[in-house]
Every structure is written in structure tokens, then in C-alpha cells.
Amino acid sequence: MDRGQQRRLPIFEAAMAVFSEKGFEKATVDEIAERAGVAKGTIYYNYGSKRELFLSLVEEGIKRLENAVKKEIARRKSIPAKLESLITVQLRFFDDYKNYCKVLLSEVWGQETRWEETARRIRSGYLSIIRELIDDGRKEGVIKKELETATAASALFGMVGIAALDWFLFEKEYPYDDILNTLKTLFFTGANCVKT
Amino acid sequence: MDRGQQRRLPIFEAAMAVFSEKGFEKATVDEIAERAGVAKGTIYYNYGSKRELFLSLVEEGIKRLENAVKKEIARRKSIPAKLESLITVQLRFFDDYKNYCKVLLSEVWGQETRWEETARRIRSGYLSIIRELIDDGRKEGVIKKELETATAASALFGMVGIAALDWFLFEKEYPYDDILNTLKTLFFTGANCVKT
Amino acid sequence: MDRGQQRRLPIFEAAMAVFSEKGFEKATVDEIAERAGVAKGTIYYNYGSKRELFLSLVEEGIKRLENAVKKEIARRKSIPAKLESLITVQLRFFDDYKNYCKVLLSEVWGQETRWEETARRIRSGYLSIIRELIDDGRKEGVIKKELETATAASALFGMVGIAALDWFLFEKEYPYDDILNTLKTLFFTGANCVKT
Amino acid sequence: MDRGQQRRLPIFEAAMAVFSEKGFEKATVDEIAERAGVAKGTIYYNYGSKRELFLSLVEEGIKRLENAVKKEIARRKSIPAKLESLITVQLRFFDDYKNYCKVLLSEVWGQETRWEETARRIRSGYLSIIRELIDDGRKEGVIKKELETATAASALFGMVGIAALDWFLFEKEYPYDDILNTLKTLFFTGANCVKT
């Protein structure tokens, strides 16, 4: 949402809806225009091209996720506490912006050739937040040294993201808190029972 | 590969290549035909439509993953050992079929409306293997009871899948074995250091 | 330049530049406005339409050519002297207004259906000046009677115009005066050597 | 007319008609398709793009003109006779292919930026034939030495071309032979009466 033009908001929201329902290719500018209640030309007047509209959407979303995460992390002292709120925030974000996350995963994570630069920026932007936390944790001795940082970061993102999507999109039988707890337990202490 | 027609194999492989490079929409039947070294009509003769070709590809792939996993799992006795080989096999599969996995993630996971039935089948097909293992493990007392089964299954799939994709597609600086070990450690014992 | 509005001049000049660079169709009102440093609406306020702007440009140009030619012609007494200065003036005009002449040739001479009335007026306006001179010359016995007047007029316009364009747009290796002399020699005494 | 596909000919001819009536920009592929009696896709199947279709038209035309001229020139012995038949052939060509010539002049001569390479090739291709003749004539002493070759060549092309166009497109009151004679007389002996 770069500037305050009132025309951009409805377009932005219609675009989010259509892109997440249809994917980038199947989404048509006609439909976005119709849902936004503006003429097709207005979209081009404001965004230049379908691709630009899409990218501005993606950028905006990731910015929101990063901000939300950074804000929460700053509040916590210990690394584990920071990682815990990262899980909480990412899960909530995936819930709040289901559609956006679907788009993110399917278009941007999937077809790196087409969104090359944007994809790379998004990935490294968000993942490096996680990576830094894990790295700091390893140095402080609260995170296992034997974990390879980058892999652990991707894994954390993946476990939260995929679990969230599967839950939001397909199964809803068990409560939200169960997911959150399961993910935290899994990440911090693993699946194995501690032998006593 | 339904039957043994020699025409189908080159088409199948060309399709895999093109779909994974371009995604379903951007891939053209013309290009698949050219790479397969057959005429465009031949594709329609053998597969009926672009969509059918794509779906047969997806089905075949998931069948291979399921078979590989089931075979390895059958060899192991204990649940943890079975889960360990599941991680190994899935990681290897993502490495062997990077392109296919990219397609899987971006097209099938992303746009459930369009591939609805197929997507659902794939997800529940593969995920239910994991779920069963986890469930059995909980009953046997080797997997933590407090984990919600479906979430843990999705999380396992997601951590392995996303870590694998990030590694294969973007960063390759650290050895394959590090990933494998990191993922196993993470899943079984978590990231936290054990206090002594 | 119909009236003295200061807004019209910059638009007029920007339009000349853009039309001659891009041609009528490829030229956009947006670009003309930008180069003129006015808002798009201002162009419509002053000229009504893109077409009107273009035509006013064309009219103005041809008026200038006609005036220049008529003024010089009036200074000379003999028909040959008048024709000689017509060649000189037309050549200079094509040099001074290269861009305009390009537009004239490509848009107005080419597509008579679209500018019908204007094209006809321009052609007959300027050509009839030449025709009259040739006709008078024939009557006076200084121009060959066997020449068909209209053809000779067109030919004179064409030889000067095309030679000028080719020189201004493509080759510049030989001096301006050579062209002028060559054209005069050619028109008055022809290419053949006089047998002695 | 590269190959013998029967579909290309009607498209080629419809394109010639539409381009010469409307000019390159105003001509629509839809209209060409309709007039050719084929589907729009067929045009793209055969020519790749509107631009390519146009250029293939232009190339083909200039090839025909060059061939016609070269053939006639080869038949004559003396330079003046060769130049005379050049005039004859060019005039006839402009008559036979009025529409093509209109396109040639208005699009290719006019907007050199857009057809750059093609325009340059056409111009130098045909003009260099004329230039060589004039150069040879100067060396042999049958063409006036004081004429600058390139200018004389452009002038000859221009006088024949513009006179032809003006006649074919606007005035038809006087017979074809008058034009031919007028042009020959003008080029070889000039407009001035020989003083006796």
C-alpha cells in the first residue's frame, strides 16, 4: 500500500482474493477489476502490469510478516523465548493471511525462475531472521551445536508453514492451541519420549 | 507409466522437465512435444489433454514416493527406526526428483480448487503413512503423547520438504549428510540443549 | 500557431518532435504532454483531439513552406529564375524541417484515406504553385512544350524531396551545395552530356 | 512468398490490401484474417507476428522491383538506354503495385527508426543499381560529370516515384505515355528549352 490513493486498496484486496483462489496465471485482470469495482484500465493506471500488482502484493505481505515477527521477538529476552514467539507469530500470520500464504508458497517458493529476485529476497529476508536466532542460540549454548543453522531455519519455517496450511485448508477438527503446542514441543524437545 | 507404449515415456519425461521449469500454466504442449521429439497430435493421442498429462505425472510421482517409503519402512522394526528411514527416503526423493517436488508444491499444494480431488488424495495418501507411524509410536510410548498426530505429521513432512527444497534450489555450501542429521536430531530430540 | 496563447507553443513543438520521431499512431498524447511540460488535459483543452493537434501541425507547416516559396518567387522576374529559387527554398525547407517533412511524407502522402481532405489540399496547394510556373514557362517558350505540366510538377517536387530526405536522413558525405547544383542542373538541362 | 503453402498466398494478398489502405498501425490482424478468409491464428502460425508479415511483404515487393529492373537493364547496351528502361520499368512497377508503393513510401521511407535495418537495405539495394548506372555513365562521358551521383540517383527515383503516385492516386486525366515521355525528357535533357 504505497500511497494513500483510495483506489489502490480495493484493487489490492481484490487481487489478493483472486490470486489466492486461482494462482497467478489463472487469475485474470478482468476478474480482479470486476471484484474491485473499478475499470480494467484503473488497475494498469495504478500498478502498471499484472505482474507488478502481484509482486507488490507479495512484498507487502512479507513486510507485514517480518514486522510482526520482529516486534514480538524484540519483547523477549532469551533466545528460546524469542523462538517461541516466532512460532506463535508465524502460525497466527498463516491463519490471518491464509490466502496470501497459499500464494506465497505456490507461486514464489515454487517457480523461482519467474520471480527470481523477489523470491530470493523474501526467502533470505525472513529466513535470515530465524537463522540469526538459531545461531545466537548455538553460541549461547541453548541450542544444540550439532544442528546445521540454515537447515534448522528452513525446517522450522517448513514445519510451521506446512502444518498451518494443512490445518487451515483441510482439517479443522482439533483446536488451534493443539497445533501451537505440538509445534513448540516438536521444535524444542523433539518427538521422542524422554526415557526415564 | 500406465502401459508399455514406447511413445509415452519420452512424452512423460519431457513433460516432467517442462512442467517443473515453467509451471503448469506457462508450460506449452508445443514445447513438451518438441522436447519429446513427437508431434503435438501424438500427445493428445496418448494423453487426451494437457491436464490429464499433468495429473498422470503427479500421480506417478506420488506413487513412487509412497512405494519407496513403504518399502524402507517395512524393513525396520521399531517405530523410531521407521520414522528415521522415512526422513531419509523423503530427503533422497526430494533430491532425486527436485523438479517434480517443485511442481508438487507449487501446483498441487497451492491451488486446491483446481486440482481439488487429486490434491486431497496425494496429501492424505502420503501424510496418512506418517500419521499412522506417529500414532503407533504414541501408543507404544515412544512418541510423546502430547503431540497432536496430524499436526506432527504435517510438520515432519514440511520440515523435511522445505529444508530439502531450500538446499537443493538455493544453498549447497554444506554437505548432504549435515541436512539429514540436522533433520533427524531436530525431529527426534528437538533444538534445545539438554540441561545436565 | 492560431492565436497567441503561451500554452499552445510548447505543445505544438513537443507534438512536432514526438510525431516525427514516432509517427502519428505510435505517438502518444501522454508523451507529448510530458515533453511539453503540461498536463494531458491541457492538450485536450487547447486542441480538442490528437488528430486535430496533428492536422494543425501539418497545416501550419505547409503554410510556412508555401509562404517561403511565394515570397522568394515574387522576387524573381523570369520563370527559370523563379523555378530555381523554388528548388533552393524547398531544399532549405526540407533541411530546416526534416522532421516535419518526414511526417508529411509518411503520414499525409501515404494514407490518403485517413487525411483525405487535408492531404488533397496540401498536395494541390503546393503543387499548383509549381504547375503554374511550369505552365507559364511553357507559354513563354522557356520550358519545353512537350512536357506534361502536372507530371513535371510532381517530378520536380519528388526529385527535390526524395533527394533531400535521403541526404538528410542517411548520407551526409558530400556538401549541401552539391545537392543544390545537381538538382538544378538535372531539372534545367538534364543528365545527358551535350554532344559537341 | 517463401514456401509453397497455399495458405500464405491469400494472407499475403489480404495483407497487401489492408496495409496499403490503412497503413501499418491502423491495419488490424483481424481485418487481414477476415479478408484472407482464414482464422487469426493462422496468420500467426504462418508469419509469427504482424510486423514479420509486413516485412515479408516489403521484402518480397522490393525483390520483384529489383528483378524486373535488372532484367530489363541487362538487355540494353548503352548506359542511356539502360537508364531509359529503368524509368520505364519503375513507372510500370508503380502502376502494377500502386498499393505496395504507397506502403513502401509512407512506412519505410518515412519512419526509418522503426524499420531501420529493412529500410536501409531496401534503399541502398535499389538506389545502388541507379547509382552504378549513373557512375558508369559519367565515366563513359554520356552523363554530365558535374552531377553528384548519389543525389542524382535519389532524384531520379523520387521524380519517377512521386510523379507516378500522384498520377495513379489522384489525377488520371492525361495518358500514361505522356508521363513516361515527360519523365524521360526531363531526366535526359531537362526542362529548359534549348536555345536555337
Added chain:
DNA sequence: GATGAATGAGTTTTCATTCAT
């Protein structure tokens, strides 16, 4: 069985023009 020329519905994009301010 295989082919590839032909099709036409569907998409993105452009841009002259309008009109409320």
C-alpha cells in the same frame, strides 16, 4: 497410430478521451 496445419476463444496491455475538481 501419428501428424501438424488450422482454429478461435481468451488474455494482457495500450491509450485517446472524459470529467470532477
Added chain:
DNA sequence: AATGAATGAAAACTCATTCAT
């Protein structure tokens, strides 16, 4: 008088699919 955001008709081009050979 001047502006520029908004419009929507029009155009180039793509490509899955068909079908005569």
C-alpha cells in the same frame, strides 16, 4: 484555465485442442 485519475474499447498475441490426411 488547467489538471490528472479513471475509463473501456480495441488490438496483438497465445495456445489447447481438433481433424483431415
